[in-house]
Amino acid sequence: MSEHDEPATGSSPLTISLGLAALVALGATVALGLSLPATVEQGEYSRLIAIHPGVAWASYVSFGVTALASALWLWPRTRSPRWDLVAGASAEIGVVFTALTLVTGSIWGRPTWGVWWVWDARLTLSALMLALYLGYLALRRVPNPPTIRARRSAVAALLAVAVVPLNHFAVDWWRTLHQGRSLAQIDPGNDLDGAFIGAMLLGFVAMTLVYAWLLVHRVRVARLEAAAEQAHLAVALEERRAEALVSP
Amino acid sequence: MWRDALLVAGKDLRIEARSRVATNQVAPFAVLVLVLFAFALDPDRGVLTQAAAGLFWVAVLFSAVLATQRAQAVESPAGTGDALRLSGLDPAGIFLGKAGAVAVQLLALEVLLGVGVIVLYDVEPAGLATLAATALAATCGLAAAGTLYGALAAGSRVRETLLPLLLLPAVAPVLIAATRASEAALGTSAAAVAAGDWLALLGVLAVVYVAFGVVAFGALMEEA
Numbered sequence: 170m171s172e173h174d175e176p177a178t179g180s181s182p183l184t185i186s187l188g189l190a191a192l193v194a195l196g197a198t199v200a201l202g203l204s205l206p207a208t209v210e211q212g213e214y215s216r217l218i219a220i221h222p223g224v225a226w227a228s229y230v231s232f233g234v235t236a237l238a239s240a241l242w243l244w245p246r247t248r249s250p251r252w253d254l255v256a257g258a259s260a261e262i263g264v265v266f267t268a269l270t271l272v273t274g275s276i277w278g279r280p281t282w283g284v285w286w287v288w289d290a291r292l293t294l295s296a297l298m299l300a301l302y303l304g305y306l307a308l309r310r311v312p313n314p315p316t317i318r319a320r321r322s323a324v325a326a327l328l329a330v331a332v333v334p335l336n337h338f339a340v341d342w343w344r345t346l347h348q349g350r351s352l353a354q355i356d357p358g359n360d361l362d363g364a365f366i367g368a369m370l371l372g373f374v375a376m377t378l379v380y381a382w383l384l385v386h387r388v389r390v391a392r393l394e395a396a397a398e399q400a401h402l403a404v405a406l407e408e409r410r411a412e413a414l415v416s417p
Numbered sequence: 418m419w420r421d422a423l424l425v426a427g428k429d430l431r432i433e434a435r436s437r438v439a440t441n442q443v444a445p446f447a448v449l450v451l452v453l454f455a456f457a458l459d460p461d462r463g464v465l466t467q468a469a470a471g472l473f474w475v476a477v478l479f480s481a482v483l484a485t486q487r488a489q490a491v492e493s494p495a496g497t498g499d500a501l502r503l504s505g506l507d508p509a510g511i512f513l514g515k516a517g518a519v520a521v522q523l524l525a526l527e528v529l530l531g532v533g534v535i536v537l538y539d540v541e542p543a544g545l546a547t548l549a550a551t552a553l554a555a556t557c558g559l560a561a562a563g564t565l566y567g568a569l570a571a572g573s574r575v576r577e578t579l580l581p582l583l584l585l586p587a588v589a590p591v592l593i594a595a596t597r598a599s600e601a602a603l604g605t606s607a608a609a610v611a612a613g614d615w616l617a618l619l620g621v622l623a624v625v626y627v628a629f630g631v632v633a634f635g636a637l638m639e640e641a
Contacts (some may be wrong), residue, residue, distance in 0.1 A: 243636070300586035307582055311573040321569050324633050325583070328565065331629060332587045335622055339590035342614065343597070 184385050191382045194375035198223070201368045217277045218365055223372030225270040225295070227380045231263025232302065234384070236330040239323035250395070251388075253319035256326055257309050258387035260302050262380060267299045293340040294333075301329045315395075418513070421506040425514025430521060432491050439522050443483050447526055450476040451533050465538040470599035473534050474592050477559070480526055481588070482581050484519050485563030489571050498571070501638075508635035512564060516630060520560035527552050544602030547612050551602065554619035555595035561626035562588050568637045594618045 180188075202219025238256035241247040274292065275285045286292065309322050433439045454472045458464045465472070492498040501511060531548075534540050542548075566584045570576040594615045601612035 297586050297589050300582070304579075304583040304586060307575075307579055308569060311570075311575060311579065313573065320636060320639070324637060325569055327633075328587065328629060331625055332590070335590045335618070335625065336586075338618055339593040342618075343593050 184382070187378065187385065188382045191375065191378035194371065194378050198368065198371045198375040201371055205364060205368055214277050214280050215365070216368075217273055219368040219372045221270065221273040221277060221372075222369050223374075223376035224266050224273060226373050227376035228263050228266035228270055228295075228298075230377060230380055231259045231266055231384075232298070232330065232333070234259040235263065235302075235305075235326050239326035242319055242323045243327070250315065250319070253315075253322065254388050254391040254395070255384070256322060257306075258384055258391055260305055260309075260326065261387060262383050264299065264302050264306060266376070266380070267295055267302070271295055271299065290337075290340040290343065293343070294337055297336050297340070298333060301332065305329055418507045418510040421510025422513035422517060425501075425506065425511050426517040426521070427514075429488060429491065429515060429518035433487075433518070433522060438487055439484070439526075443480055443487070443522070444526055444529055446483065447476050447480040447530055448533050450479055451530065451537055455537060460538075466540055467605055469534050469538045469540045470603060470605065471592075471596045472538070473530055473599065474555070474595045476530055477523065477527060477555075477595075478585065478588060478592055481519070481523055481559045481563050482584060484522050484526075485560075485567040485584070486577065486580055488515050488519050488564065489567040489576070493572065508638050509631040511638070512561075512568075512630045512634035513627075516557075516560045516564040516627070519563055520556050523556045523560060524552065527556065540603065543604055544612075547602035547616070548599060550616055551595055551598040551612075551619065554616060554623050555591050557623035558591045558619060558626050559588055561623065561630050562591070565626065565630045565633070565637075568634065591619065591622055594622070 198219050202216045205216045205219070207213050208215040235256045238252040238259065242249070242252035242256065271292070274295075278287065279285050305322065305325050308325050309318065311318070313321070451472065454468075454476075455465060458468065492501060531542075535542055563584055566580060566587065570579040570583060573579065598612045598615035598619065601615065
């Protein structure tokens with residue numbers, strides 16, 4: 170029961186500094202991203218390199234954390250309601266980041282490839298990942314007792330992680346048109362490329378910090394929700410008992 | 418485990434044989450999907466023949482959703498799911514049995530749909546060995562994944578809408594690989610990857626889903 174007795178609300182100096190660090194990193198990413206020169210092939214849109222790879226990276230981190238937390242819940246020695254909350258919170262944030270990846274990719278793809286969407290391997294994989302985790306979140310919203318919900322969600326999360334690499338193979342063989350890996354095609358000796366790498370890496374750091382901050386707060390809200398649910402139940406039980414005492 | 422699997426599969430198949438839901442509802446639905454594709458696409462310009470492999474597997478996928486929903490539905494009334502849990506059968510055996518029963522139904526359905534595609538879409542059957550291997554591997558993967566996700570969505574009031582959302586993105590690689598392997602067998606493919614590679618991917622998918630189910634089904638049946 171100690172899960173819900175801990176001070177679950179409010180910020181601590183640590184989370185406030187995490188939030189500030191995320192804010193500063195995000196601001197620096199935007200500033201550096203906007204200061205990048207327009208390139209010949211991609212024009213103004215090349216600056217999306219500061220945002221897009223970082224957002225995509227954060228979505229992978231989110232789903233990785235979901236899988237890890239789910240495994241920790243399933244492992245009897247580490248089982249704790251906390252891991253279930255972390256898994257759910259991280260998946261929610263991951264879905265947001267995946268959606269942002271698709272949106273920023275589309276914004277970049279329209280002027281560069283001439284279309285909003287192409288059936289390229291990585292785009293398709295991201296879309297499938299979004300669908301997989303939307304399903305996971307839908308499963309979490311099914312009204313079930315907490316332990317059953319946690320168990321089913323944990324199995325679904327591990328299943329999703331097993332499926333993503335297979336999806337990757339399938340769509341990779343099916344179509345390939347994407348830029349190759351972002352880091353693989355850049356020549357670090359080149360000054361211009363150096364600036365782009367810097368902006369991209371800063372984007373990675375900023376998005377990871379934003380993710381961490383969101384996760385901390387989403388887990389807090391989830392804990393409060395669980396505590397409120399418990400409290401409602403206690404109040405309802407109390408009321409029924411009172412009724413029983415009043416009526417002879 | 419295998420004896421339990423045969424027991425459960427036999428039970429589910431007997432229920433299907435007696436209730437005739439698979440033959441009277443799922444099979445006509447699958448054929449209807451083939452007809453609807455013909456309405457949606459132009460049947461005169463060879464579009465259907467070109468796309469036959471993909472349309473065939475989409476029809477199988479939709480039917481797999483129905484079949485797994487049905488496999489779960491037979492356990493929900495009158496607490497037969499609880500009875501199965503208390504029966505002392507090995508959970509891995511129960512999983513293999515339920516998945517096996519779905520696989521048998523899907524294979525029968527694929528034969529029917531295959532005839533449908535040949536007749537309705539004017540497809541020349543070719544590469545039968547490859548087609549059979551594709552059907553077998555893809556069906557194992559579909560049945561195992563369907564049974565797993567069926568158990569995940571079981572017992573909830575929203576299971577009819579939840580199951581497709583969970584299952585379809587997870588079996589998307591089955592659709593892609595089965596379609597490409599079938600195209601390669603039929604000779605309608607333009608892809609560079611050979612049928613053997615797609616078959617290998619299908620095999621890996623089937624192994625992953627079956628292994629995951631064997632390991633995880635016990636935890637899912639535990640409940641409470």
